[in-house]
Amino acid sequence: MRSRRVLLAAVLVAAALAGTAAVGSSTAEPSVPPADQLVSPAGTESYVWPYTSRRQSTAGRTLALNVVVYGGPDRVRRAFVDRSGTNWTVAGQNATVGASPWRPAHGSVRYSYVTPDRGGTGRWIAPEYQLAVGAYFGDRTHIRAYPGPSGNWTALQAHTEYWDWFRLRHTVTGVEPGAAFVGRDLKDEPFVEAIDRRTHGQLGGGSDGTWITVEFAAATLLGAAVPLTRGRLSRRDVALPVAILGVVLGVRAWGLAAEAVAPGVNPKLYVAVGYPVLVVGPPALASVLARDRPPVPAALLAFAGLAVAAGVDLAVVGVDPVPTHVLQHRLALAAALGVIAFGAARTDRRVLGLGVVAWIAALAAPLVGVV
Template identity: 30%
Template sequence: MRRSTVITLAVLATAFLLVGGPSLLFSPSTDRVAPEEADEPEPEIVSFEDSDSGFWPYLNQRRTHEKRSPVNVVVRGDADRTLRLLAEHGEGDWEEPEHDHFDADEFVGLDGNETDATETNGSEAFENESEDGNATAGADGVGTEIDDRIRPIPPTEIPWSQADGATRYAYVDPGPGEDAYWTTETVQYEDGEYYGYRYHIRAYESPNPDDRWIAMQTHSEHFDWFTLRHRVDGVEAAQLRLENDLMAIPGVDVQEDVQRIYLANSGPSDADGWATQVDLTAAATAAALALAAGRTRGRGSGDGTDGPLESVRRAIDERLTDADRERLSAAADRIEAQHLILAATILTIVLGVRIGGIALDRTIDVLSAHAIAALLYPFIAAGLPISTYAIASGLEHRLGAAVTASGSLAVAIWLDYSLLGVDVLPLDVVVQRMLVVVALGLIAAGAARRATRETRFNGFLLAGTLAWVLVLAGTLLGYL
């Protein structure tokens, strides 16, 4: 019993040190989530001096005035021409999404009513601060903030297919004498990999053709293979990316046609309340602008500071005693080829699924989003525990097998995020990752020879398998 407790604590410690601890240092703070208010205030409309129509500076998954996705780019001009010029002259590979879409519930066979409920509850939502407000912006871009708190929606309630092509409503006002109404996007554009990291734009054209404005919401996101969802990482990097591409359009005067206007919609994700406004109404066919050399376009921080894993490693090293180092040295002497094979297999599966999804999406047009996910997700859901059990069954010590499996999965998760350029995770994602790391470690411990002396169906194996199934099933069903 004492040995079993030590092994369980070792697996939990591995999950916390390699996943939970570093992630919690950089995860969104819970004090940014505000409670829902009973009364919904009248939304303030953003309008311009030379137009009668306007828009509310948020998008929503439902036709309610909850502050979700902040509008962060406004273009004065024709929608078709703007998006054509963006695709032709921007440095990105902007194109309309071509994937078909489905909810994660389709994998688990929910009936129509349950699927509809998931679609209603799902949202590509951003966490919001309690002091967020709406704004009415004139020509000077100055807004007036009002209070409007929201009910937070956890990121894992977002069906993964809704990140590409899902309906988001904009609230637009045609002007005097007409009622404001909710409308769906005019067009969507994306740049990047569907199963990797990408930038995503939703554009909404003015209800009055003569007003010639397009409100846009752009954000960066990545695909999460453990939850089968696209996850929004933020809006600031995507806004800068789109801003630079718009400035690259011939005829745009960077000094005269590009400005920042304050919409007072800060708070969701890393939105600061300032939107980019680009005037393309006077842009003519001209020589391309010479953009400033050395402009930063990457996603990485590049500040030379130590990453979270390096900081944790240094802190642990400073606290180790000589006796601790002797124990670690003895443990290192127990390392066998099977440990290395187990670690390499776990790393290969996790990173292979990521690379395989991107490669299949790029090269095989006949495979739909359904088919690619159905083909590769079993490697995560079944391939990881089965291969772990098969390889760990050749190991003698339960502790070594457990730490190797859980540690390798944690490292694979960090490498996957590093390849994507993701450095901030929501708290519920951190918890989900810690649970799968613990579950895989228990499966490995239950497969080791010392654990199977009396029976192969021992407590470690049963607990690990049950935890693995419950965590993945609970995630797909929206409970985690």
């Protein structure tokens, strides 16, 4: 009986201590960072809390953001994920780069806080992507990426760590070594203009109040957007516009062939078969073939695929010159398809949905007499 009372007392004390700790941690710091802890990487617009957190609160603060890469977020991501698969056009010359050592990584979600302006309403964001060099169950350099809400910058949290079987988790061995590894990796690449260290003044989380900055060189639209493999489009890149071209011309060819074989059949029956293919085919192909591809190139390839297909289709039936309203309609459809491909590539349901709505609206416009 006495032992039970002792055990019960121990449990109650432990519970009380845990409750006290929970209350203390919940009230120790605000859930939103104060304005004086926010830093503007670009110096003029958009701010970030220069740390990461286990939860959407400053009370869960862990490691400091220690690298800022200046460049379009999609271009920054390609620099790590698809470096050698992109034609980096810098200063008018096509630059040759090596293979990237970074691979997609699994890791716990850590949040950071971003806001368009210091006094505005911000939001907690999870990392856009995680990458690592090394083995999950060994030692590795691990990065989490947080693109800015506006402006061309991406903040990184980079650290070295190893897998601890006794703790069943990764144990961080250094924050500064992680940032240094990123700097060494990008230092000699031709698309990098400068690497420097700048002071932001916020200490803690392994930071001495500075972070490494990486400036990307200016690039042409081709260099920034079109992925090439050894100077040529890959089969998967070509598949997107070719498939769209095949659907559009396939429906036209099927209609002409069906009419030639059975001229007496009501044409509306052919329309009932061919039109749904034309409505569903291009967006479905764009959604599937754009997945896991760089978003901007996927959008451009989808746009170009439908634009070329529409032009060839009109040429097949002898439309010359093309009326302005018809040209505008086809460009609107191509733009909507580009948005669909962009959303699918980024796995962004909101953008994807916007593209689908635009596609349906553009198709419906001539049916209601708008075009």
